[in-house]
Amino acid sequence: MGATQKTAAIYVRRSAADERDTDDSDNRSHARQERDCQALAERHGLTVVEVYREKVGTSASRFKTNRRPQLERALEDMGTKFRTLIVWAVDRQTRKGLTEVGLMLDRLDEVNGRLITNCGLDSETQGDEFELIYGIKASLARSETEKLAKRVRAGKDEQRIRGEHLGGPQPFGWVRNHDTPYGVSIDYDAASVIVDMIDRLIEGATLAETCRFLNDAGHLTSTGGRWAASAMSQFVRSVHLIGHRRYGGSVATDDDGQPIEVAEPIISQSKFARVDRALVARRLNPADPSKPTKARRKISTSLVGGLLRCGDCGGGMTFHPKTNKSGDTYAYYACLDCKPWHAVNSEVETHVARQALLFVAALEPGSAIADEVGRRMLSTFSPEQATRRSEIEDQLPILQNRMSKFRKENLNGLLDDDEYQRLLDEATMKINAMRGELATLPEVKSDLGILLDLTQASEDPDGDLVGPGSAWAAMEHHLKREILRVLIDEITIERRPKPLDDIEGRTIIAFATEDNVVQLANRPARRRGYSTPNVMAVAAG
Ligand SMILES: [Zn+2]
Incomplete structure (x- = not known):
């Protein structure tokens, strides 16, 4: 005999990282998680019959064993004591995360249970998509992905015609x-x-x-x-x-x-x-309040920096962004040791990304590489980053208002020119630093659907995996960068007469293997030097 439809249990757990977190410990404490899950249960019309609270030991050695007795109990009780398990979030802190997910999925099947999460996933209403998102292995088995992508696309078009809801949670309201x-x-x-x-x-x-x-x-x-x-x-x-x-x-x-x-x-x-x-x-430019500020300036950063090796000398190639007189930006990678410069256009990034996605699509289900990519993608939804993002987004307009105030005081003779300039420089520096940081922080998304989309091209069935409209193109720079760093060991660039010549032929990509993927993923961000401003001229040719 199974549990009744409307019964639910809550599973909450504090991770080791949460334990260390002193400033904001309430944020993800058991109580907080429980409140969130209770609210979720109410929203779904479920009655909570049991709460499983995983205690995480404070000593590192105890945590290391990584046992989840409460989770095991919860999975065991599913189907008899209750039907739906509500979890606050998937584990982002340990490599066991995906194993745990696999365990849950198997159990759901077995007892016809249901899993819903605080981050907006629901095994019941999202069906295949849910399994796909959570079981990364499935999203990476190419034929399956393509079939599903087609189905999802066809279904969505039909719904669109009728103006119906397109899946996922309803918007608030x-x-x-x-x-x-x-x-x-x-x-x-x-x-x-x-x-x-x-x-x-x-x-x-x-x-x-x-x-x-x-x-x-x-x-x-x-x-x-x-x-x-x-x-x-x-x-x-x-x-x-x-x-x-x-x-x-x-x-x-x-x-x-x-x-x-x-x-x-x-x-x-x-x-x-x-x-x-x-x-x-609030985003108005205080220097000229009649004009809005330009859209946030795109910070030019490399996608494969640290991965490129010069085919001539074996040294690293560095990234050199440049803006021409008409304000267009472009960039090169160059080996500064090989004269005349051995340089390649940043188009190499597009080529590498496309090859990397094809590589992903061909991975075996359950591959360690797939796991690592999945783990990296999940880990981008860190609450710390989200908090930092809101902080900066709040701070920016305040700083801009302050600049506006300085300007008024200066105009009214309350602030002398030198002091005004000093304050202005200071504020500008802060603003630029914040914008730079903002560019590295992920947008908070409640939806992990990007995994589904990763190996799916644009709406156009013949579209490029990395072309306009593709899931890849819509992904944030830092995430693309992180994924490529997991997938690629190194990229050797052979020399050709001109930077733009034969991008595909000269680029040799060594992909990660099952054995080295974790090690690669944990490499320090910068392996081989920085770009320096005085090499900008290099690229002109
Ligand atoms: Zn070289």
């Missing part, structure tokens, strides 16, 4: 409702939270203040997580707030090209526009 034409309706509790959120932002509260307010009041996101500034900034611009549905880049429209109203608007069009203006206004 909506609930699934099969009795309505488009399958969703307003969640009125959430809607009142949204109205409050937007009013606060319009009245001048910062994103972080508003997040703090909602989090403290226990209002979680649709995936049961805490609000973060970057996510909120996107959220308040989501067209579902005015009752529309977005598909890909565009809003679902009817035959006349009018947006389909799939649900009652939560806020008015004018409020929707006002909150956007309020947030944009």
Whole structure:
């Protein structure tokens, strides 16, 4: 006899890293995790019958054994005591993470159980996709991936025509409702939270203040997580707030090209526009308040730096970004020891990325390399990074306002020119440092669907794996870089007469093996020197 449909249990665990974390220990404490999971249970209409709390010993040696007696108990009880196991997050801290996931998946099958996570995954509603995301092995078996990708794509197109929901959790503010034409309706509790959120932002509260307010009041996101500034900034611009549905880049429209109203608007069009203006206004350039700042300047960093070896001398090749007179940026890798310079265009990055994805697609299920890539991808969702990101996003406008204040004081004669210049330089330096750091921090995503997409090209079935519209192209730089560093041992570049010549023919890629993948993945970020400004001229030829 199985457990009833509506029963659930919660599994929480503090990791060793959480134990060390003193500043923000409450953030991921058992109690916090439990609260989040309880909320998730309520959202799903489940009754929690048991909580499994894994104790992690404080001494390193005890942690090292890495046993999970509570998890084992929970998996054992699944199917008899309860049906759904709610976990706060997948383990990001140990290499055992994926083994653990495999164990869970097997058990789910066996007892017809269900697993839902605080990060928005649900084995029941996401079906194949869930298994794919969690069982990285499946996402990397190429034929299966392609079949699934086609199925997902076909299904999505059909839904798009009907303006229906496209899978994954509903956006905050909506609930699934099969009795309505488009399958969703307003969640009125959430809607009142949204109205409050937007009013606060319009009245001048910062994103972080508003997040703090909602989090403290226990209002979680649709995936049961805490609000973060970057996510909120996107959220308040989501067209579902005015009752529309977005598909890909565009809003679902009817035959006349009018947006389909799939649900009652939560806020008015004018409020929707006002909150956007309020947030944009905070990014105004204080030096000229009538003009918005340029889109965040793209920080040019190398994708395969540290992996390139010169085919002539065997030394490392370094990365040299450059901006020409019309402001276009381009970059070269060069061996500075081989004269005249042995240089190659950064197009080599595209070629290497494409080869790397083909390599991934051909990996055997359960490969150590696949595991390592998966682990790296999961590890990018670190709460520490997320927190840091919100902090910086909050700090930036404050610094910019300060610069604006200095300028006014200077104009009004309250601040002499030298002092003004000094303060300005100081603030500019800080701002640049923060922007640089921001470029290295991942955006917080509640959805691990990128794994599904990794070996899937763009919407165009014949599209390039790494071309425009591909999952790869949409991935953040740091993540691409990390994945390539796991997959590739080194890249040897042979010499050709010109930097742009024969990119494919001159590039020899040594991929990771099952034996060295972990070691490779743990290499220090920079293995062979830095690029220096005085070599910029190199590339001109
Ligand atoms: Zn060389």
